[in-house]
Structure formats: structure tokens, C-alpha cells
Amino acid sequence: MQFQVVSDSSCDLLQTQVEHLQIEIVPFYVSFMEGEYLRERTEIAVTEFYAQMETQPQVFPKTAMPTPEDYLQAFLPALEAGKDVLCICLNAGFSGSFQAACLAKTEAEDRFPERKILVVDSCCATAAQGLLVLQAAQYAQAGHSIEETAACLEKAKHTGQIYFTTADLRYLKKGGRIGKVIKMAAVALKIKPLMEMRDAELHPIGIVRSRKKALQAILEQMEHRFPLAHCPEIGEYIFAVGHGYSQEEGENFRVEVVNALRQRGYTQAVELFQIGATIGVHTGPHPIGFGFVKRFEYV
Numbered sequence: 001m002q003f004q005v006v007s008d009s010s011c012d013l014l015q016t017q018v019e020h021l022q023i024e025i026v027p028f029y030v031s032f033m034e035g036e037y038l039r040e041r042t043e044i045a046v047t048e049f050y051a052q053m054e055t056q057p058q059v060f061p062k063t064a065m066p067t068p069e070d071y072l073q074a075f076l077p078a079l080e081a082g083k084d085v086l087c088i089c090l091n092a093g094f095s096g097s098f099q100a101a102c103l104a105k106t107e108a109e110d111r112f113p114e115r116k117i118l119v120v121d122s123c124c125a126t127a128a129q130g131l132l133v134l135q136a137a138q139y140a141q142a143g144h145s146i147e148e149t150a151a152c153l154e155k156a157k158h159t160g161q162i163y164f165t166t167a168d169l170r171y172l173k174k175g176g177r178i179g180k181v182i183k184m185a186a187v188a189l190k191i192k193p194l195m196e197m198r199d200a201e202l203h204p205i206g207i208v209r210s211r212k213k214a215l216q217a218i219l220e221q222m223e224h225r226f227p228l229a230h231c232p233e234i235g236e237y238i239f240a241v242g243h244g245y246s247q248e249e250g251e252n253f254r255v256e257v258v259n260a261l262r263q264r265g266y267t268q269a270v271e272l273f274q275i276g277a278t279i280g281v282h283t284g285p286h287p288i289g290f291g292f293v294k295r296f297e298y299v
Helices: 017-019 046-055 069-079 098-111 126-141 145-160 168-176 179-191 210-226 233-234 247-262 277-283
Strands: 004-008 024-026 029-033 037-038 062-064 085-088 117-119 161-165 193-198 201-208 237-243 271-274 287-292
Touching: 004 098, 004 126, 017 126, 024 069, 029 201, 037 046, 037 287, 046 193, 046 277, 062 117, 069 085, 069 098, 085 098, 085 126, 085 145, 098 117, 126 145, 126 210, 126 237, 126 271, 145 287, 161 210, 168 277, 179 271, 210 247, 210 287, 237 247, 247 271, 247 287
Parallel strands: 004 024, 004 085, 085 117, 237 271
Antiparallel strands: 029 037, 029 062, 161 193, 161 287, 193 201, 237 287
16 A cells, blocks of 8 residues: 555544555544543444433534644654555535644654645545545555545545435534524424535535435435436446434435435445544434445546
8 A cells, every 4th residue: 555544533434444444544522521522433432422412412512623633643654654645534614624634734744755645625524525535545555646546536525415314403503504494494393304415515405394204305315316217327426325323224224225226227335334423413313314426437
């Protein structure tokens, strides 16, 4: 492997994926109590994070981005081993993680002027970011150069989209992620929101009255993006399903997504991610949806 792939924990990759592809993860911090922050994945597992949200619904947890020092410590082992570094961060519009990585890059370059350190704003989050990171790591293991991989990233990141729903709007409302009109509707009707992340921004795309209808409506977005009657380009994309607290719900929804994709001639595997704390603080414990990005070989 010619270079090291690094990402923040917002990519929500499974530990098995991280270990298999030798990806370095820089954790976000999570807090349920003022002044006490724990590193996601290492000091607090994602399942424990959601369990606390379930048992303490009156508490709205917070996250804090990795520091420049956190990134620097993630870069150094690879640099000292003579490798270059490609770092892929959460959408810069959502967090300062990208800027923290850029600061670490500057210091690392002073220490290792002969090495290449590239920091990329993924313009994505959670599963879509994870799919980009997976492909970058696969390219690294296949012997592609850091420049070629970064170029593919820059093109593919603009194709990333996510469609999802949550159990309620309290967390999105608390984080200021939705407009006032939908906030009022949520309070009055106890509705379930339908959301889309595209072009590095979060957009409301509808509201429904039940969880079952929300999942159906999210799945219907497949027809809007990849119409059954005409979607020859669907094989150019890689897909994933993301879920929150309930593994069972995530697995069941993945079956539905896979069935919808098979009807369109898609034959590849569909990854299953557990949405982490970085996004979970804004969605509550029960986010679920699917996302996709273009495969590097098609950008």
C-alpha cells in the first residue's frame, strides 16, 4: 500500500472493514454530560451511545470534532513509515473536522516535507462518506497512486446522495437542521420526516404519519432517482443502507433495498452501516435510509 487512508468517524465504517482495509479512523467526541467528552468507537461504542439516548430521552447529547492534534497523531505513523496520507473528512458544512485536518496537514508537512498529505472534504456524511472511504482504501491496496485516488474522490463525492427518515423531529429541531414550518407541523401532527442529503446540504423532501409509511416513502425515492423503466447507469453506483439503534430494522430494510435494486438489474452487494454518533445526535436513536455514490471507475 503506497499511502495511508485516514477518515473521521463520521464515515461509520464497520470495524471489520476498517481492519481489513487498514483504514485509520479519527474519532469524534460525544458528550451526555457537560464537560465530559468520550471518543466515539473507542471510549463509547455506537450501540452504547444509542442505548443512552433511549434511556435518557430528555438529554440531547453533543459532539465535538477531532482536534488538529488528533489528526496529527493519526498521520504520524504512516509518515514515519515513509507513506503518504490521504485524509477524507465529513462534509465541511456540517463540521470543522476538515479544517482541523488541514491544520494537522500543515504541521505534518513541516516535519515531513518529502511526503504528500492530501485532505479531502467528502461533501458527504455517514454511509455516503463511508462508501467513498472504502473505495479510496481499495484503490490504495490495489496499487493506485494517491493522486489518481484523490482525483476519483473529487469527482465521485459530488454524486453522493442519502435518503433517510427519523422517528421524530425533536433532534433535528434542537440542532436547527429543519425549517420553522416543518417544526410546527412536527409538533402538531407527530409526523415522520423524509430527508435527503445532496450537494453537501440537507433538504426536507416530505412528511408522513407513520414509521411504516416513512420507510415506504424513502424506498420510493429509488424510483425517482433510478426509474425502473430506464436506469442502465445504475451499475455505475455503489449502495449502502444505514440504520440507528435497531440492527434488525436495518437488516430488514436492506432486504427491501436489495429487492428494489435487483428489479433494476443491479447485481452488486449492498453494504450495511450503523449510523454513528456524529449524525445520530441530530437524528435521534432511530435514523434509517439508504445512500449511494458513483464507483471510482465510472467518474
